[in-house]
Amino acid sequence: MKRYVQEIQSDEKENEHAERPDFAFDLYYPVKSPRGVALVIGNGCSGNVLESCRNDALRIEKEFSASGYSVVCLQDKSCDEILGEAKRITALDHSEHDSFIFYFSGHGDSNIIYGTSKKDKLMITDIVEILPVAPG
Numbered sequence: 001m002k003r004y005v006q007e008i009q010s011d012e013k014e015n016e017h018a019e020r021p022d023f024a025f026d027l028y029y030p031v032k033s034p035r036g037v038a039l040v041i042g043n044g045c046s047g048n049v050l051e052s053c054r055n056d057a058l059r060i061e062k063e064f065s066a067s068g069y070s071v072v073c074l075q076d077k078s079c080d081e082i083l084g085e086a087k088r089i090t091a092l093d094h095s096e097h098d099s100f101i102f103y104f105s106g107h108g109d110s111n112i113i114y115g116t117s118k119k120d121k122l123m124i125t126d127i128v129e130i131l132p133v134a135p136g
Contacts, residue, residue: 040101079115
């Protein structure tokens with residue numbers, strides 16, 4: 001992403017006097033600190049133990065932290081616990097943040113994530129419904 005932005009900035013400097021086409025848009029560069037909140041979940045225990053899901057979550061947690069996000073990382077949680085934490089975080093004041101990230105690594109199916117077992121299901125729409133609508 002950084003390289004892509006640098007290439008665009010370089011192109012813009014070269015063509016700063018050129019007329020902008022009708023479809024041109026300005027890139028948005030997040031500048032707030034923290035940039036936002038990232039809820040990162042690694043569930044490796046829904047039937048088969050998936051250490052890779054836990055490890056993915058830990059790696060993603062480090063990446064988002066290094067990128068300026070406040071990160072909440074959960075491991076092996078039930079769907080009720082996941083939804084409860086998502087509700088808690090989305091209820092916070094995010095007016096000083098650029099974004100909210102929900103990251104899940106674990107078992108699932110079409111539009112469903114599994115908690116601690118395949119009987120413990122959470123619809124993706126249940127998570128989307130609690131997200132506040134961004135202004136603008």
